[in-house]
Amino acid sequence: MIQLDMKTKRPEALQREVSPEVLQVKNLSFYYGSTRALRNIDMGIYKNRVTSIIGPSGCGKSTMLRCFNRMNDLIADTRVEGSILLNGQDIYAREVDPVRLRRHVGMVFQQPNPFPKSIFDNVAYGPRMYGTRDKSELMEIVERSLKNAALWNEVKDRLHKSAFSLSGGQQQRLCIARAIAVEPEVLLMDEPASALDPIATTFIEDLIDELKKNYTVVIVTHNMQQAGRVGDYTAFFLNGELEEFDGTDKIFLDPSSQKTADYISGRFG
Amino acid sequence: MPGRQHFNKAMNEVHQNVLQMGVLVEESLEKARRAFEEKDLVLAEKVISQDHKIDEMQLLLEDRCTILIATEQPVAADLRVLLTAVKIVSSMERMGDHAVHLAKTTRRTSQLPNLDRLRTLILPLIVKGNDMVKDMLTALANHDAELARKVAGRDDEIDDLHRELFETLINFQRENPEYALQTTDLLFLIRFFERLCDHVTHICEWIVLRETGEHAELS
Numbered sequence: 001m002i003q004l005d006m007k008t009k010r011p012e013a014l015q016r017e018v019s020p021e022v023l024q025v026k027n028l029s030f031y032y033g034s035t036r037a038l039r040n041i042d043m044g045i046y047k048n049r050v051t052s053i054i055g056p057s058g059c060g061k062s063t064m065l066r067c068f069n070r071m072n073d074l075i076a077d078t079r080v081e082g083s084i085l086l087n088g089q090d091i092y093a094r095e096v097d098p099v100r101l102r103r104h105v106g107m108v109f110q111q112p113n114p115f116p117k118s119i120f121d122n123v124a125y126g127p128r129m130y131g132t133r134d135k136s137e138l139m140e141i142v143e144r145s146l147k148n149a150a151l152w153n154e155v156k157d158r159l160h161k162s163a164f165s166l167s168g169g170q171q172q173r174l175c176i177a178r179a180i181a182v183e184p185e186v187l188l189m190d191e192p193a194s195a196l197d198p199i200a201t202t203f204i205e206d207l208i209d210e211l212k213k214n215y216t217v218v219i220v221t222h223n224m225q226q227a228g229r230v231g232d233y234t235a236f237f238l239n240g241e242l243e244e245f246d247g248t249d250k251i252f253l254d255p256s257s258q259k260t261a262d263y264i265s266g267r268f269g
Numbered sequence: 270m271p272g273r274q275h276f277n278k279a280m281n282e283v284h285q286n287v288l289q290m291g292v293l294v295e296e297s298l299e300k301a302r303r304a305f306e307e308k309d310l311v312l313a314e315k316v317i318s319q320d321h322k323i324d325e326m327q328l329l330l331e332d333r334c335t336i337l338i339a340t341e342q343p344v345a346a347d348l349r350v351l352l353t354a355v356k357i358v359s360s361m362e363r364m365g366d367h368a369v370h371l372a373k374t375t376r377r378t379s380q381l382p383n384l385d386r387l388r389t390l391i392l393p394l395i396v397k398g399n400d401m402v403k404d405m406l407t408a409l410a411n412h413d414a415e416l417a418r419k420v421a422g423r424d425d426e427i428d429d430l431h432r433e434l435f436e437t438l439i440n441f442q443r444e445n446p447e448y449a450l451q452t453t454d455l456l457f458l459i460r461f462f463e464r465l466c467d468h469v470t471h472i473c474e475w476i477v478l479r480e481t482g483e484h485a486e487l488s
């Protein structure tokens with residue numbers, strides 16, 4: 001008999017999950033000044049799975065995503081309570097260097113943001129920063145990353161052209177290649193397709209499905225349908241709380257919370 | 270790079286699974302036909318005990334289609350494939366039940382030699398019904414709306430045969446009241462096979478809708 005933990009609404013589907021939790025969020029609260037943006041969040045992020053975070057504007061979903069690689073540290077007057085464990089280690093522990101953390105937990109943003117450099121240099125940027133100097137080794141990394149980002153065939157003949165010569169969808173795949181060049185364990189994506197047209201969006205969604213073979217993906221999306229299409233798990237945030245977290249099939253067919261049902265069926269938010 | 274590879278794979282699996290279910294139903298009907306013709310009670314029992322596989326497949330496919338509709342927002346041909354799959358597997362499940370009924374009728378009537386003549390007269394209805402099922406599956410597998418229309422067109426022949434058999438059975442019943450129970454059983458059997466062919470016709474209509482987007486009234 002499956003026991004449900006009603007306090008955290010810990011889902012039935014996760015009881016069947018065999019993959020380990022790469023990230024564990026434990027009683028996490030987050031403050032912007034005196035405003036509490038996240039309240040007592042408990043959730044796990046499973047290895048080689050795609051977890052979608054959905055919810056209305058201001059619900060805390062992007063804040064949650066940025067907590068996973070301490071991007072919120074860059075914002076003044078913010079504070080974290082509780083903890084996030086990456087493979088069992090608290091990422092907010094005093095000795096943890098956020099820059100090193102971000103090597104393990106990479107990020108892709110809403111707007112494609114390539115550096116004003118060549119395609120090659122964009123992808124080689126991270127590995128160079130972490131000390132790789134050997135040219136053939138860099139070339140190998142660039143080729144592998146571009147292939148994994150499903151961009152290689154389109155750019156292999158113009159690696160030294162400016163990244164800005166690429167289309168929006170290609171730029172976003174370049175940013176994904178740049179993020180995976182340092183071989184992170186987890187890839188965070190903040191609305192990675194919202195600035196793209198439907199065809200480029202399809203490319204990114206197919207890519208996410210491929211990426212999960214090697215990486216663990218957490219994606220924030222405003223687009224519920226996208227969460228349905230790409231996510232193995234879906235977390236619904238509301239007013240800074242984790243209202244419901246479960247298998248995507250369960251969330252979209254038979255959510256436990258009426259608020260989740262109302263949101264995904266477009267009745268509010 | 271064709272888009273939505275994951276979804277395309279899932280859609281292809283649905284199509285394959287619907288066909289697999291169709292093959293299970295066809296095999297069940299064919300075994301039931303053989304058991305009826307050859308008075309093979311062991312085979313009849315097999316048909317009865319295996320029907321749960323068909324029922325399980327229906328539930329599995331209905332769930333799969335529902336999840337794909339809820340999470341993948343299918344439109345146009347994709348939506349038609351999923352909606353018709355739900356309809357088709359529902360009809361197939363009923364067809365499986367008719368195979369079970371045929372097996373049970375075999376169990377109840379095969380040991381009575383006085384009914385052999387009636388059973389021989391009924392056999393062509395079963396054979397024709399099973400042939401319609403086979404051809405319907407070919408249309409389903411090959412996305413062939415034209416063949417589906419042709420298969421459904423054979424339903425009238427089944428209806429005529431059913432009417433003739435009905436009269437024969439009623440007459441026999443009148444003349445042999447001691448076999449009232451068994452003749453009633455056979456009356457149900459021919460009625461169920463006439464219904465089986467109605468299910469085949471419905472599936473043919475769904476095939477036409479799936480392939481062309483047009484509602485066809487084939488019955």
